[in-house]
Amino acid sequence: MSAVRTTAGARRPIIEIRGVERIYDLGKIYVRALDGIDLDIMENDYVAVMGPSGSGKSTLMNLLGCLDTPTAGRYLFEGEDVASMDDDELADIRNRRIGFVFQSFNLLPRANVLRNVELPLVYAGMSREERIERARGTLDIVGLSDRAHHRPNELSGGQRQRVAIARALVNNPSVILADEPTGNLDSRTGEDIMEIFESLYRAGNTIIVVTHEDDIARHARRIVRLRDGHIESDEIIGRPYLAETPAAH
């Protein structure tokens, strides 16, 4: 149980993308936002997706998050073909296997912290008692159990993002997808948030961070750079897989 595996090949792939294209039909013109992308992301990987605006970064993020489907190519999420799924199936994938963290937190302003964290479990149809137990558990992980009954507007930016991370974790997802998670935070608070991602990574979670900041990308194990809808570079920056055992799913 103690073997630290450092090679990707031995690990289970979470995401396999082959020749994926995404073309936006804007009426008069077609925009080819992604133009034949291949990408594999393994269990317990920690990937930073970088690129200037217009590089297809957001499009890729939407596809990875099953918020959108490719125009062409194959996308397997844990071996399942996402491209052919209907809307309800995509919603279920997002609900159970993907944890979203957004730049502007996207908490529900009128709901308290506990209810915000509970929300994915509501859509999973979990009973109220179980929801509260699970939500409190993940609030512990981000160190906010004492704020469970506060409203988002009573929290600092960093605390709000920690609530959002707790919400992303609550359904025990296969991958955590963070879109500029520190973009609305000052650099110190941003570092705090990246530390939480670091500990989640150590605990065996798979993390994808979309960012345009090199400082943030540095925390990852691997950096994927996009330009004009292509993958410009995909480098492992030397850090090993950290978890002794992958997180259980």
Add this chain to the structure above:
Amino acid sequence: MRRIVTEFAENARIAAEQIGAHKMRSLLTALGVIIGVMAVTLMGTAVNGLDKGFSDSLDMLGTDLLYVERWPWGGAGDDWMRYRNRPVLRTEFARQLNDIIIDTPNSALDTAVPCALSFRAIQRGGESVSNVYIVGTTVPYGYVNRADIEFGRFFNDAEYTSGRNVIILGYDVAEALFEAGRETAIGQEVRIRGLRFEVIGVFRRQGSFLGLQSFDNQAAMPLAALRRFERGNWHTHLRVKVRPDASLHEARSELEGAMRRIRGLLPGHENDFEINQTEMLEDTIGNVKTQIAIGGFFITGLALFVGAIGIMNITFVSVRERTREIGTRRALGARRTTILTQFLMEAVGICLIGGAVGLTLTVALKFVFDATVPAFPFILSPQLIVAAVIVSIATGILSGFVPAFQASRLDPAEALRHE
């Protein structure tokens, strides 16, 4: 299944929070529904009340009575001249009818009484009640009309035969002329056109026809007594009681045959009299009810239409305001149907609030009505409350559907980018 329940509970909670967060906006939006629900419930209570008042009044007129008159009830229409030129009905027809009834085996008819009418003032000392419906009739009048005597008695055979000047006063007349109490009227004298009449009885209170025409502004006396001040038969009609076990229809055709015999009408000649029964009034009141219902539905429909547009509009606004929230919920695993029901429930919630306010106002109005116009029966039935709730929910679903559907079709990725 569990998922549907938890999502429903969550959506109900969101709807309550949203409406609570925009109290004024929600209430203003609900105004159309408030008016609509009030219109539908008020219309319903009016129709219910009319029904109740009408059936009470029909009981007073007697549902087992046939009236032989010159005019049909419910208006003569264009045939005014035809009825106008019919010969008058004479009081002796009642005796002739009773002879025929006795000679007819298994007759469907029971007894006929003549009613010669006079509309005169009755005076006592300085007091006077004008335009009293005075009936000159025979002894069985009380039996035929189920006219109960409160104090004293009806006139007897001897008084009828001799045509004594005795009178039985209606409740309102006795009340007006004898301030000391209706019971003090017995044995006292009243005057009609200078003639003196001894009060021998007072009728029990009968009530009024839909609160409009009172049945208590009447009096009865022997036919011969009435003839002392009212000679013509201009206002004479006959009332015929039907046997309780006989069908009204049979009784009617039997009476028609008997009247034709009395009138000596040859086959092929049309009737020169009319047989009226309370059923005919029901047709008339049916028309009134239909008109109220049509008017009510029009107002209700209009109010609900305007209300529905307001709710549709506010739901569109709500969807726009919360586009990012929709995106977030979709990202967290909400399905399209979940978003659809979320906004539908919000619209329905606003409508239900409108319905509740409308019902409350209707109930308040009912109390006002009961206090000010007690004679008009204002009846709020459970069916009406159920109808109000159904109307509210239906309005919510119809008005909320388009914006809610639009919300459910939003592209999650685009919704998330929405500022």
